[in-house]
Amino acid sequence: MNAKEPRGPNEKLGALLALAGISNAGLARRVNDLGAQRGLTLRYDKTSVARWVTKGMVPQGAAPHLIAAAIGAKLGRPVPLHEIGLADSDPAPEVGLAFPRDIAAAVRSATELYRMDHAGRRAGGGGIWQSLAGSFAVSAYATPASRWLITPADSSVARSGEDGGTTVRVGHSDVAKLKDAAQEARRWDSKYGGGDWRASMVPECLRVDAAPLLLGSYSDEVGRSLFGATSELTRLAGWMAFDTGQQEAAQRYYIQALRLARAAADVPLGGYVLASMSLQATYRGYADEGVDLAQAALERNRGLATARTMSFFHMIEARAHARAGEDKAAGAALAAAEGWLERSRDGDPDPSWLDFYAYDRLAADAAECYRDLKAPRQVRRFTEQALSKPTEAFVRSHGLRLVVSAVAELESGNLDAACEAGTRAVEVAGRISSARTTEYVRDLLHRMEAYGNEPQVVELRERARPLLVAPA
Structure with a gap:
Protein backbone atom coordinates (compact mmCIF):
# COMPACT_ATOMS: atom_id res chain seq x y z
CA MET A 1 0.00 0.00 0.00
CA GLY A 85 -5.13 12.75 -12.15
CA LEU A 86 -3.71 9.23 -11.99
CA ALA A 87 -3.04 8.58 -15.67
CA ASP A 88 0.60 7.60 -15.12
CA SER A 89 -0.50 4.25 -13.68
CA ASP A 90 -0.66 1.20 -15.95
CA PRO A 91 -2.65 -0.36 -17.48
CA ALA A 92 -5.08 2.23 -18.84
CA PRO A 93 -8.66 1.13 -18.15
CA GLU A 94 -9.89 2.78 -21.36
CA VAL A 95 -8.58 -0.11 -23.47
CA GLY A 96 -11.37 -2.02 -25.13
CA LEU A 97 -14.12 0.49 -24.35
CA ALA A 98 -13.87 2.41 -27.64
CA PHE A 99 -16.23 1.83 -30.57
CA PRO A 100 -14.40 3.69 -33.39
CA ARG A 101 -16.22 4.80 -36.51
CA ASP A 102 -13.09 4.29 -38.63
CA ILE A 103 -12.30 0.68 -39.55
CA ALA A 104 -8.53 1.08 -39.13
CA ALA A 105 -9.07 2.49 -35.65
CA ALA A 106 -11.43 -0.41 -34.91
CA VAL A 107 -8.67 -2.90 -35.77
CA ARG A 108 -6.26 -1.07 -33.48
CA SER A 109 -8.81 -1.01 -30.66
CA ALA A 110 -9.42 -4.76 -30.85
CA THR A 111 -5.78 -5.81 -31.18
CA GLU A 112 -4.80 -3.51 -28.33
CA LEU A 113 -7.31 -5.31 -26.10
CA TYR A 114 -5.92 -8.70 -27.11
CA ARG A 115 -2.39 -7.57 -26.19
CA MET A 116 -3.53 -6.08 -22.90
CA ASP A 117 -5.21 -9.33 -21.84
CA HIS A 118 -2.02 -11.22 -22.69
CA ALA A 119 0.04 -8.84 -20.54
CA GLY A 120 -2.39 -9.34 -17.68
CA ARG A 121 -2.17 -13.13 -17.89
CA ARG A 122 1.62 -13.03 -17.96
CA ALA A 123 1.57 -10.87 -14.85
CA GLY A 124 0.07 -13.78 -12.94
CA GLY A 125 -3.07 -14.09 -10.87
CA GLY A 126 -5.84 -11.76 -11.93
CA GLY A 127 -3.34 -9.61 -13.82
CA ILE A 128 -4.85 -6.58 -15.47
CA TRP A 129 -8.42 -7.67 -14.83
CA GLN A 130 -7.68 -7.72 -11.12
CA SER A 131 -6.47 -4.15 -11.45
CA LEU A 132 -9.74 -3.19 -13.11
CA ALA A 133 -11.83 -4.77 -10.35
CA GLY A 134 -15.40 -3.55 -10.32
CA SER A 135 -14.99 -1.25 -13.32
CA PHE A 136 -18.05 -2.59 -15.17
CA ALA A 137 -20.32 0.33 -16.10
CA VAL A 138 -23.49 -0.37 -18.08
CA SER A 139 -23.34 3.17 -19.50
CA ALA A 140 -20.30 2.10 -21.52
CA TYR A 141 -22.68 0.14 -23.77
CA ALA A 142 -24.68 3.23 -24.81
CA THR A 143 -22.39 4.51 -27.57
CA PRO A 144 -21.60 1.08 -29.10
CA ALA A 145 -25.28 0.14 -29.24
CA SER A 146 -26.38 3.44 -30.75
CA ARG A 147 -23.60 3.49 -33.37
CA TRP A 148 -24.37 -0.10 -34.36
CA LEU A 149 -28.07 0.70 -34.68
CA ILE A 150 -27.38 3.73 -36.86
CA THR A 151 -24.79 2.02 -39.09
CA PRO A 152 -24.69 -1.80 -38.70
CA ALA A 153 -22.13 -2.28 -41.51
CA ASP A 154 -19.00 -0.56 -42.81
CA SER A 155 -18.95 0.41 -46.49
CA SER A 156 -15.68 -1.43 -47.18
CA VAL A 157 -13.13 -3.33 -45.12
CA ALA A 158 -10.51 -4.16 -47.75
CA ARG A 159 -6.99 -3.60 -46.43
CA SER A 160 -3.63 -3.35 -48.16
CA GLY A 161 -1.53 -3.82 -45.05
CA GLU A 162 0.45 -0.69 -45.78
CA ASP A 163 -0.79 1.37 -42.82
CA GLY A 164 1.50 -0.16 -40.26
CA GLY A 165 0.27 -3.73 -40.72
CA THR A 166 2.04 -6.84 -41.85
CA THR A 167 2.36 -8.06 -45.42
CA VAL A 168 0.61 -11.38 -44.83
CA ARG A 169 -2.10 -12.05 -47.40
CA VAL A 170 -5.23 -13.39 -45.72
CA GLY A 171 -7.30 -16.05 -47.47
CA HIS A 172 -10.44 -18.06 -46.79
CA SER A 173 -8.38 -20.91 -45.34
CA ASP A 174 -7.06 -18.57 -42.62
CA VAL A 175 -10.60 -17.55 -41.73
CA ALA A 176 -11.73 -21.19 -41.68
CA LYS A 177 -9.16 -21.95 -38.97
CA LEU A 178 -10.57 -19.19 -36.78
CA LYS A 179 -14.09 -20.50 -37.27
CA ASP A 180 -12.96 -24.00 -36.32
CA ALA A 181 -11.32 -22.60 -33.19
CA ALA A 182 -14.55 -20.82 -32.26
CA GLN A 183 -16.61 -23.97 -32.72
CA GLU A 184 -14.23 -26.02 -30.58
CA ALA A 185 -14.15 -23.35 -27.87
CA ARG A 186 -17.96 -23.21 -27.76
CA ARG A 187 -18.05 -26.95 -27.25
CA TRP A 188 -15.59 -26.90 -24.35
CA ASP A 189 -17.22 -23.86 -22.76
CA SER A 190 -20.66 -25.49 -22.74
CA LYS A 191 -19.32 -28.72 -21.31
CA TYR A 192 -16.74 -27.55 -18.80
CA GLY A 193 -17.39 -23.84 -18.15
CA GLY A 194 -15.60 -20.67 -19.17
CA GLY A 195 -12.70 -21.33 -16.82
CA ASP A 196 -11.70 -24.63 -18.42
CA TRP A 197 -8.17 -24.27 -19.79
CA ARG A 198 -9.18 -25.53 -23.24
CA ALA A 199 -11.88 -22.89 -23.50
CA SER A 200 -9.72 -20.16 -21.97
CA MET A 201 -7.25 -20.48 -24.84
CA VAL A 202 -9.55 -18.17 -26.84
CA PRO A 203 -7.78 -14.95 -25.75
CA GLU A 204 -4.47 -16.50 -26.80
CA CYS A 205 -5.98 -17.45 -30.15
CA LEU A 206 -7.11 -13.86 -30.62
CA ARG A 207 -3.66 -12.48 -29.87
CA VAL A 208 -1.56 -15.04 -31.73
CA ASP A 209 -3.79 -15.99 -34.65
CA ALA A 210 -6.51 -13.39 -35.21
CA ALA A 211 -4.61 -10.16 -34.54
CA PRO A 212 -1.91 -10.70 -37.23
CA LEU A 213 -4.64 -11.49 -39.74
CA LEU A 214 -6.58 -8.34 -38.88
CA LEU A 215 -3.37 -6.39 -39.50
CA GLY A 216 -2.71 -8.17 -42.80
CA SER A 217 -3.95 -7.64 -46.36
CA TYR A 218 -7.34 -8.86 -47.57
CA SER A 219 -10.09 -8.18 -50.06
CA ASP A 220 -13.45 -6.85 -48.95
CA GLU A 221 -15.00 -10.33 -49.26
CA VAL A 222 -12.31 -12.08 -47.24
CA GLY A 223 -12.21 -9.19 -44.78
CA ARG A 224 -15.91 -9.51 -44.04
CA SER A 225 -15.45 -13.21 -43.23
CA LEU A 226 -12.34 -12.45 -41.17
CA PHE A 227 -14.11 -9.83 -39.09
CA GLY A 228 -17.07 -12.16 -38.58
CA ALA A 229 -14.92 -15.04 -37.36
CA THR A 230 -12.91 -12.73 -35.10
CA SER A 231 -16.11 -11.22 -33.74
CA GLU A 232 -17.34 -14.70 -32.81
CA LEU A 233 -14.10 -15.46 -31.00
CA THR A 234 -14.11 -12.09 -29.24
CA ARG A 235 -17.71 -12.56 -28.08
CA LEU A 236 -16.71 -16.00 -26.81
CA ALA A 237 -13.84 -14.49 -24.85
CA GLY A 238 -16.34 -12.08 -23.33
CA TRP A 239 -18.82 -14.84 -22.54
CA MET A 240 -16.14 -16.92 -20.82
CA ALA A 241 -14.99 -13.91 -18.81
CA PHE A 242 -18.63 -13.32 -17.84
CA ASP A 243 -19.00 -16.96 -16.78
CA THR A 244 -15.89 -16.78 -14.61
CA GLY A 245 -16.88 -13.52 -12.92
CA GLN A 246 -14.53 -11.16 -14.79
CA GLN A 247 -17.22 -8.64 -15.68
CA GLU A 248 -14.81 -5.85 -16.58
CA ALA A 249 -13.03 -8.05 -19.13
CA ALA A 250 -16.32 -9.34 -20.54
CA GLN A 251 -17.58 -5.82 -21.16
CA ARG A 252 -14.50 -4.84 -23.15
CA TYR A 253 -14.61 -8.01 -25.26
CA TYR A 254 -18.30 -7.52 -25.99
CA ILE A 255 -17.79 -3.96 -27.19
CA GLN A 256 -15.01 -5.02 -29.54
CA ALA A 257 -17.03 -8.02 -30.75
CA LEU A 258 -19.91 -5.71 -31.68
CA ARG A 259 -17.56 -3.41 -33.59
CA LEU A 260 -16.08 -6.37 -35.48
CA ALA A 261 -19.58 -7.66 -36.30
CA ARG A 262 -20.31 -4.28 -37.84
CA ALA A 263 -17.18 -4.60 -39.97
CA ALA A 264 -18.38 -8.05 -41.02
CA ALA A 265 -21.76 -6.59 -42.04
CA ASP A 266 -23.26 -9.47 -40.05
CA VAL A 267 -26.38 -8.00 -38.44
CA PRO A 268 -27.55 -11.24 -36.73
CA LEU A 269 -24.10 -11.69 -35.19
CA GLY A 270 -24.22 -8.10 -33.95
CA GLY A 271 -27.59 -8.89 -32.44
CA TYR A 272 -26.07 -11.91 -30.72
CA VAL A 273 -23.41 -9.71 -29.16
CA LEU A 274 -26.08 -7.25 -28.01
CA ALA A 275 -27.99 -10.18 -26.49
CA SER A 276 -24.85 -11.13 -24.58
CA MET A 277 -24.51 -7.54 -23.38
CA SER A 278 -28.16 -7.64 -22.33
CA LEU A 279 -27.67 -10.77 -20.24
CA GLN A 280 -24.66 -9.25 -18.53
CA ALA A 281 -26.46 -5.99 -17.80
CA THR A 282 -29.46 -7.89 -16.44
CA TYR A 283 -27.23 -10.16 -14.36
CA ARG A 284 -25.45 -7.12 -12.92
CA GLY A 285 -28.72 -5.50 -11.84
CA TYR A 286 -29.38 -3.19 -14.80
CA ALA A 287 -32.55 -4.80 -16.10
CA ASP A 288 -33.88 -1.68 -17.85
CA GLU A 289 -30.68 -1.39 -19.87
CA GLY A 290 -30.89 -5.12 -20.51
CA VAL A 291 -34.31 -4.61 -22.10
CA ASP A 292 -32.94 -1.81 -24.29
CA LEU A 293 -30.03 -3.93 -25.53
CA ALA A 294 -32.23 -6.93 -26.32
CA GLN A 295 -34.75 -4.75 -28.14
CA ALA A 296 -31.93 -3.16 -30.14
CA ALA A 297 -30.96 -6.65 -31.32
CA LEU A 298 -34.57 -7.37 -32.28
CA GLU A 299 -35.22 -4.09 -34.06
CA ARG A 300 -32.25 -4.29 -36.43
CA ASN A 301 -32.83 -7.96 -37.23
CA ARG A 302 -36.47 -7.76 -38.31
CA GLY A 303 -36.65 -9.26 -41.78
CA LEU A 304 -32.98 -10.36 -41.63
CA ALA A 305 -32.52 -13.02 -38.95
CA THR A 306 -33.97 -16.53 -39.03
CA ALA A 307 -36.98 -17.46 -36.93
CA ARG A 308 -34.81 -19.33 -34.42
CA THR A 309 -32.55 -16.30 -34.03
CA MET A 310 -35.49 -13.96 -33.45
CA SER A 311 -36.84 -16.41 -30.88
CA PHE A 312 -33.56 -16.27 -29.01
CA PHE A 313 -33.53 -12.47 -28.96
CA HIS A 314 -37.10 -12.38 -27.60
CA MET A 315 -36.09 -14.88 -24.93
CA ILE A 316 -33.24 -12.59 -23.82
CA GLU A 317 -35.71 -9.69 -23.77
CA ALA A 318 -37.98 -11.75 -21.50
CA ARG A 319 -35.12 -12.37 -19.07
CA ALA A 320 -34.58 -8.63 -18.67
CA HIS A 321 -38.29 -7.83 -18.29
CA ALA A 322 -38.62 -10.55 -15.64
CA ARG A 323 -35.66 -9.29 -13.65
CA ALA A 324 -37.26 -5.83 -13.77
CA GLY A 325 -40.48 -7.33 -12.35
CA GLU A 326 -42.50 -6.61 -15.49
CA ASP A 327 -44.65 -9.73 -15.60
CA LYS A 328 -46.87 -8.79 -18.57
CA ALA A 329 -43.92 -7.68 -20.73
CA ALA A 330 -41.98 -10.81 -19.79
CA GLY A 331 -44.95 -13.02 -20.67
CA ALA A 332 -45.37 -11.30 -24.03
CA ALA A 333 -41.69 -11.70 -24.85
CA LEU A 334 -41.77 -15.39 -23.91
CA ALA A 335 -44.86 -15.91 -26.07
CA ALA A 336 -43.09 -14.22 -28.97
CA ALA A 337 -40.02 -16.41 -28.40
CA GLU A 338 -42.14 -19.55 -28.46
CA GLY A 339 -44.02 -18.37 -31.55
CA TRP A 340 -40.85 -17.68 -33.51
CA LEU A 341 -39.36 -21.02 -32.44
CA GLU A 342 -42.45 -22.85 -33.71
CA ARG A 343 -41.93 -21.18 -37.10
CA SER A 344 -38.35 -22.40 -37.40
CA ARG A 345 -37.52 -25.35 -39.66
CA ASP A 346 -34.57 -27.73 -39.90
CA GLY A 347 -33.61 -26.35 -43.30
CA ASP A 348 -33.39 -22.72 -42.14
CA PRO A 349 -29.96 -21.06 -42.57
CA ASP A 350 -29.45 -20.64 -38.83
CA PRO A 351 -26.02 -19.37 -37.78
CA SER A 352 -23.65 -21.96 -36.35
CA TRP A 353 -23.29 -20.02 -33.10
CA LEU A 354 -26.97 -20.72 -32.33
CA ASP A 355 -26.75 -24.50 -32.47
CA PHE A 356 -27.37 -24.76 -28.71
CA TYR A 357 -30.79 -23.13 -28.87
CA ALA A 358 -33.83 -25.38 -28.88
CA TYR A 359 -37.05 -25.69 -26.88
CA ASP A 360 -35.29 -27.05 -23.79
CA ARG A 361 -33.17 -23.88 -23.63
CA LEU A 362 -36.26 -21.71 -24.03
CA ALA A 363 -37.94 -23.66 -21.24
CA ALA A 364 -34.89 -23.24 -19.00
CA ASP A 365 -34.88 -19.47 -19.44
CA ALA A 366 -38.64 -19.30 -19.00
CA ALA A 367 -38.14 -21.04 -15.67
CA GLU A 368 -35.62 -18.38 -14.65
CA CYS A 369 -38.04 -15.66 -15.73
CA TYR A 370 -40.75 -17.06 -13.50
CA ARG A 371 -38.27 -17.52 -10.68
CA ASP A 372 -37.57 -13.78 -10.83
CA LEU A 373 -41.32 -13.13 -10.98
CA LYS A 374 -41.82 -15.37 -7.92
CA ALA A 375 -44.16 -17.84 -9.63
CA PRO A 376 -42.88 -21.23 -8.38
CA ARG A 377 -45.62 -23.28 -10.06
CA GLN A 378 -44.57 -21.97 -13.48
CA VAL A 379 -40.92 -22.48 -12.59
CA ARG A 380 -41.55 -26.14 -11.81
CA ARG A 381 -43.49 -26.66 -15.05
CA PHE A 382 -40.80 -25.18 -17.28
CA THR A 383 -37.92 -26.70 -15.32
CA GLU A 384 -39.37 -30.19 -15.80
CA GLN A 385 -39.39 -29.55 -19.55
CA ALA A 386 -35.86 -28.10 -19.46
CA LEU A 387 -34.51 -31.13 -17.58
CA SER A 388 -36.30 -33.69 -19.72
CA LYS A 389 -33.32 -34.01 -22.05
CA PRO A 390 -30.11 -33.92 -19.98
CA THR A 391 -27.04 -33.95 -22.19
CA GLU A 392 -23.33 -34.17 -21.56
CA ALA A 393 -22.77 -31.55 -24.23
CA PHE A 394 -24.24 -28.78 -22.04
CA VAL A 395 -23.15 -29.67 -18.52
CA ARG A 396 -23.15 -26.11 -17.20
CA SER A 397 -26.67 -25.44 -18.44
CA HIS A 398 -27.84 -28.65 -16.77
CA GLY A 399 -26.32 -27.54 -13.47
CA LEU A 400 -27.98 -24.12 -13.67
CA ARG A 401 -31.34 -25.73 -14.40
CA LEU A 402 -30.99 -27.98 -11.36
CA VAL A 403 -30.43 -24.96 -9.12
CA VAL A 404 -33.48 -23.21 -10.54
CA SER A 405 -35.47 -26.40 -9.94
CA ALA A 406 -34.26 -26.48 -6.34
CA VAL A 407 -35.37 -22.87 -5.80
CA ALA A 408 -38.82 -23.65 -7.18
CA GLU A 409 -39.18 -26.67 -4.89
CA LEU A 410 -38.04 -24.62 -1.91
CA GLU A 411 -40.53 -21.83 -2.62
CA SER A 412 -43.26 -24.45 -2.97
CA GLY A 413 -42.43 -25.78 0.49
CA ASN A 414 -40.80 -29.03 -0.70
CA LEU A 415 -37.56 -28.94 1.26
CA ASP A 416 -36.57 -32.55 0.57
CA ALA A 417 -37.00 -32.13 -3.18
CA ALA A 418 -35.11 -28.82 -3.06
CA CYS A 419 -32.16 -30.42 -1.29
CA GLU A 420 -32.17 -33.36 -3.68
CA ALA A 421 -32.00 -31.07 -6.71
CA GLY A 422 -29.45 -28.89 -4.93
CA THR A 423 -27.23 -31.89 -4.25
CA ARG A 424 -27.29 -32.84 -7.93
CA ALA A 425 -26.48 -29.25 -8.86
CA VAL A 426 -23.50 -29.17 -6.51
CA GLU A 427 -22.19 -32.38 -8.04
CA VAL A 428 -22.40 -30.83 -11.53
CA ALA A 429 -20.86 -27.55 -10.38
CA GLY A 430 -17.90 -29.42 -8.95
CA ARG A 431 -17.08 -30.81 -12.40
CA ILE A 432 -16.92 -27.49 -14.24
CA SER A 433 -15.18 -24.13 -13.92
CA SER A 434 -17.98 -21.57 -13.78
CA ALA A 435 -18.24 -18.77 -11.24
CA ARG A 436 -21.79 -18.15 -12.44
CA THR A 437 -22.86 -21.69 -11.50
CA THR A 438 -21.18 -21.29 -8.12
CA GLU A 439 -23.12 -18.07 -7.54
CA TYR A 440 -26.37 -19.88 -8.33
CA VAL A 441 -25.51 -22.48 -5.69
CA ARG A 442 -24.57 -19.75 -3.23
CA ASP A 443 -27.92 -18.05 -3.80
CA LEU A 444 -29.74 -21.34 -3.21
CA LEU A 445 -27.98 -21.86 0.12
CA HIS A 446 -28.80 -18.29 1.10
CA ARG A 447 -32.48 -19.00 0.45
CA MET A 448 -32.20 -22.08 2.66
CA GLU A 449 -30.85 -20.22 5.69
CA ALA A 450 -34.28 -20.26 7.30
CA TYR A 451 -33.97 -24.08 7.38
CA GLY A 452 -30.36 -24.02 8.55
CA ASN A 453 -30.71 -26.68 11.25
CA GLU A 454 -32.52 -29.22 9.12
CA PRO A 455 -30.29 -32.29 8.55
CA GLN A 456 -30.69 -32.31 4.77
CA VAL A 457 -29.78 -28.60 4.58
CA VAL A 458 -26.72 -29.12 6.76
CA GLU A 459 -25.65 -32.01 4.53
CA LEU A 460 -26.13 -29.93 1.38
CA ARG A 461 -24.11 -27.08 2.84
CA GLU A 462 -21.28 -29.46 3.69
CA ARG A 463 -21.31 -30.90 0.17
CA ALA A 464 -21.13 -27.39 -1.28
CA ARG A 465 -18.38 -26.14 1.04
CA PRO A 466 -15.42 -27.20 -1.19
CA LEU A 467 -17.09 -25.52 -4.15
CA LEU A 468 -17.74 -22.25 -2.32
CA VAL A 469 -14.27 -21.90 -0.79
CA ALA A 470 -12.41 -22.78 -4.02
CA PRO A 471 -11.18 -19.87 -6.15
CA ALA A 472 -13.75 -18.95 -8.80
Missing part, protein backbone atom coordinates in the same frame (compact mmCIF):
# COMPACT_ATOMS: atom_id res chain seq x y z
CA ASN A 2 2.97 2.28 -0.34
CA ALA A 3 2.49 5.42 -2.42
CA LYS A 4 4.73 7.17 -4.89
CA GLU A 5 6.32 10.53 -4.11
CA PRO A 6 3.95 13.52 -3.75
CA ARG A 7 3.35 15.60 -6.88
CA GLY A 8 1.38 18.51 -5.40
CA PRO A 9 -2.37 18.65 -4.76
CA ASN A 10 -4.47 16.39 -7.01
CA GLU A 11 -7.20 18.87 -7.87
CA LYS A 12 -8.77 16.53 -10.42
CA LEU A 13 -9.37 13.81 -7.85
CA GLY A 14 -10.71 16.30 -5.32
CA ALA A 15 -13.09 17.83 -7.84
CA LEU A 16 -14.46 14.49 -9.00
CA LEU A 17 -14.98 13.29 -5.42
CA ALA A 18 -17.01 16.43 -4.80
CA LEU A 19 -18.99 15.88 -7.99
CA ALA A 20 -19.75 12.28 -7.01
CA GLY A 21 -20.60 13.25 -3.45
CA ILE A 22 -18.09 10.81 -1.94
CA SER A 23 -16.33 11.63 1.32
CA ASN A 24 -12.73 10.67 2.01
CA ALA A 25 -13.88 7.93 4.36
CA GLY A 26 -16.46 6.77 1.82
CA LEU A 27 -13.89 6.44 -0.94
CA ALA A 28 -11.52 4.52 1.32
CA ARG A 29 -14.29 2.10 2.23
CA ARG A 30 -15.30 1.59 -1.40
CA VAL A 31 -11.70 0.97 -2.50
CA ASN A 32 -11.14 -1.53 0.31
CA ASP A 33 -14.37 -3.35 -0.59
CA LEU A 34 -13.50 -3.53 -4.31
CA GLY A 35 -10.06 -4.86 -3.40
CA ALA A 36 -11.60 -7.54 -1.20
CA GLN A 37 -13.71 -8.69 -4.16
CA ARG A 38 -10.46 -9.52 -5.92
CA GLY A 39 -8.73 -11.10 -2.94
CA LEU A 40 -6.73 -7.99 -2.02
CA THR A 41 -6.37 -6.90 1.60
CA LEU A 42 -6.40 -3.10 1.61
CA ARG A 43 -6.58 -0.86 4.68
CA TYR A 44 -7.01 2.63 3.32
CA ASP A 45 -8.76 5.21 5.50
CA LYS A 46 -9.83 8.84 5.24
CA THR A 47 -6.27 9.97 5.98
CA SER A 48 -4.98 7.96 3.02
CA VAL A 49 -7.48 9.67 0.73
CA ALA A 50 -6.60 13.09 2.14
CA ARG A 51 -2.96 12.46 1.19
CA TRP A 52 -3.98 11.50 -2.35
CA VAL A 53 -5.98 14.71 -2.74
CA THR A 54 -3.99 17.34 -0.83
CA LYS A 55 -0.46 16.05 -1.37
CA GLY A 56 -0.89 14.30 -4.70
CA MET A 57 0.42 10.98 -3.43
CA VAL A 58 -0.25 8.12 -5.87
CA PRO A 59 -1.08 4.71 -4.37
CA GLN A 60 0.63 1.76 -5.96
CA GLY A 61 -0.67 -1.49 -7.44
CA ALA A 62 -4.35 -1.82 -8.26
CA ALA A 63 -5.45 1.11 -6.07
CA PRO A 64 -5.64 3.79 -8.82
CA HIS A 65 -7.94 1.58 -10.87
CA LEU A 66 -10.06 0.77 -7.84
CA ILE A 67 -10.39 4.50 -7.12
CA ALA A 68 -11.56 5.09 -10.70
CA ALA A 69 -13.99 2.15 -10.44
CA ALA A 70 -15.42 3.38 -7.13
CA ILE A 71 -16.06 6.88 -8.45
CA GLY A 72 -17.36 5.52 -11.75
CA ALA A 73 -19.87 3.31 -9.95
CA LYS A 74 -21.24 6.35 -8.11
CA LEU A 75 -21.40 8.47 -11.28
CA GLY A 76 -22.79 5.63 -13.40
CA ARG A 77 -20.13 5.84 -16.11
CA PRO A 78 -16.52 4.73 -16.72
CA VAL A 79 -13.94 7.05 -15.20
CA PRO A 80 -10.52 6.97 -16.91
CA LEU A 81 -7.41 7.49 -14.81
CA HIS A 82 -6.51 10.78 -16.45
CA GLU A 83 -9.81 12.26 -15.24
CA ILE A 84 -8.75 11.73 -11.63
